[in-house]
Each structure stands twice: as C-alpha cells, then as structure tokens.
Amino acid sequence: MYKLYFAPGAASFAVHWMLIELGVPFEAVKVDLEAKEQKRPDYLKLNPSGLVPTLVIDGEPYAEAAALLMLLAERHPDAALLYAPGDSLRAEFLQTMFYLANTAQPAYRLWFYPEEGAGPENIEATKSAARARIEAVWRRIDGQLSDGRRFIVGDLLTVADFFGVMLARWSRNMPRPAHDWPHVADYLGRMKEMASLRETHTREGLTDWIND
Ligand SMILES: N[C@@H](CCC(=O)N[C@@H](CS)C(=O)NCC(=O)O)C(=O)O
Known part of the structure; x- marks a missing residue:
C-alpha cells in the first residue's frame, strides 16, 4: 500500500x-x-x-x-516504464532522467523560488538566469524529439515522460513555454490524450493547461 x-x-x-x-x-x-x-x-x-x-x-x-x-x-x-539494465537505450534513459532531475528541476526551483538564488535583492537576475536554463532544456528536448521518436527516450513510455511532462507543464505561464518548441508541442499534444494524465488533473483540481 x-x-x-x-x-x-x-x-x-x-x-x-x-x-x-x-x-x-x-x-x-x-x-x-x-x-x-x-x-x-x-x-x-x-x-x-x-x-x-x-x-x-x-x-x-x-x-x-x-x-x-x-x-x-x-x-x-x-x-515496463523504464529501460532496464542491458537495454540499448538504458544509458540514454539514465542520462535523460538525471538531466531532468539535476539540470531542469533545479532551474525551475530558481524560477519559482527566486529568493533562494541570490537573495531578495537579486530576484530579477535570478529569474532571468533560471529562464535561460529552462529554455535551454526545452531546446535540447526538442532536438531529441526531432528524430521522430514517440517519447522522450525512444518509443517506450517511461518515467522520463512522467517527469518531463510535469516539468513542461510548469513552464505554461513562462515567457517561452515548452510548447513553443514544435517537436515538444507535438509530443505534449499526444501525452495530453493519456487518460491517466487527465485523471491526475481532475483529482488534483487542476483545470489549466491540459485542454490547451
Ligand atoms: N528535489 C525535490 C524537490 C521538491 C520540491 O521542490 N517541492 C516543492 C513543490 S514543487 C515544495 O515542496 N515546495 C515547498 C517548499 O519549498 O517549502 C523532489 O524532487 O522531490
């Protein structure tokens, strides 16, 4: 349980x-x-x-x-929501998970909690740096998706998609949201059709983004 x-x-x-x-x-x-x-x-x-x-x-x-x-x-x-040890995409899967957790997620933390970066007197500079890092993330993920794959890593739905879609959602009110990148936009459109993603929105009382 x-x-x-x-x-x-x-x-x-x-x-x-x-x-x-x-x-x-x-x-x-x-x-x-x-x-x-x-x-x-x-x-x-x-x-x-x-x-x-x-x-x-x-x-x-x-x-x-x-x-x-x-x-x-x-x-x-x-x-089967991950690439197991020995799989040919295992390394790319681990790399992507750590990239999202070590690079993307902390940049969002700075965007949403900018006073943690360099104090309350530097909020604008911190947000600007965070924004640049977040946009670099979506540029990179867009490049990954440009080879026609269905998901963030290859053609298998993995936990990298659960994490990546959550992070993409977080950008929805930013100056340049994730869906501004064309391959990311196509990918998010497909992911938004997942019944479990829609159900999560319903259970958490979230009404924005999912129907955009
Ligand atoms: N690295 C942590 C980060 C978690 C995190 O920053 N959670 C935020 C919400 S998105 C939070 O709890 N904020 C409340 C606070 O900072 O007091 C994780 O991935 O679990």
Whole structure:
C-alpha cells in the first residue's frame, strides 16, 4: 500500500500520475504548502527537507520525485516504464532522467523560488538566469524529439515522460513555454490524450493547461 503526500501541480504531480497509471491502490494526502504544512514537525519526520512529494511505501517514507518514479517503475516491472539494465537505450534513459532531475528541476526551483538564488535583492537576475536554463532544456528536448521518436527516450513510455511532462507543464505561464518548441508541442499534444494524465488533473483540481 502506498501513501502519497502531494500538493496540486507540485513535484508530487508525476508520482501521483504514475500511481494512477499503474492502477495500484494508494492513499493521497494533500499538503497545504501555503499553510506551510510541509514544515510542521510531524511532516518533517517523514521528509526532513520539508518538501513534497513524500511516498510512504509499506510504512517507510521516501522522497525525491525522480527517485520515486524510478522506484515505482522497478516495483512494478510488468508496466515496463523504464529501460532496464542491458537495454540499448538504458544509458540514454539514465542520462535523460538525471538531466531532468539535476539540470531542469533545479532551474525551475530558481524560477519559482527566486529568493533562494541570490537573495531578495537579486530576484530579477535570478529569474532571468533560471529562464535561460529552462529554455535551454526545452531546446535540447526538442532536438531529441526531432528524430521522430514517440517519447522522450525512444518509443517506450517511461518515467522520463512522467517527469518531463510535469516539468513542461510548469513552464505554461513562462515567457517561452515548452510548447513553443514544435517537436515538444507535438509530443505534449499526444501525452495530453493519456487518460491517466487527465485523471491526475481532475483529482488534483487542476483545470489549466491540459485542454490547451
Ligand atoms: N528535489 C525535490 C524537490 C521538491 C520540491 O521542490 N517541492 C516543492 C513543490 S514543487 C515544495 O515542496 N515546495 C515547498 C517548499 O519549498 O517549502 C523532489 O524532487 O522531490
């Protein structure tokens, strides 16, 4: 049994979506980020970083969205949501996952929490740097998708897609959103048809982006 601590549209979104796609039983617990519930002592016992997501697996709490996606994929091998060791696309898959987690996600963190970059007096400069990094990510992913592949890595739906689509969604109100790149736009159009992605929006109460 799984228990997911989430906030609508946050880094928990990809994990929520994957649990729905897998069709496994889970309990979803909403964390009110505005009320700073993620910094309360009882939550910090589960996730010492005070962030969402936290996924409790058989009573043990685990964190880090990218790791949780990979963990779930490993725990449910029949769903085939990753390239396993030995697969010819394994290296590209790992590279893409780490690129999204190490380069793209921190750049978004700077965009949404710019005071963390260089203090409140440098917010505009921090956002400008974050924006440049995020746009470089979509330029690169657009290049990957330009060879006609169906998904971010090859023709297999993997956890890189769950993570990548979540990150693309985060750019929706930015000056240059991910769908500004043509191959990314085609890809997102296809992904938005997934029933599990639409269901995640419904369950999290999100109405924007999915029907754009
Ligand atoms: N590296 C973490 C980042 C998680 C993260 O930054 N979550 C944000 C929401 S998108 C959060 O909890 N923000 C509340 C806060 O910073 O207090 C992960 O992937 O799980």
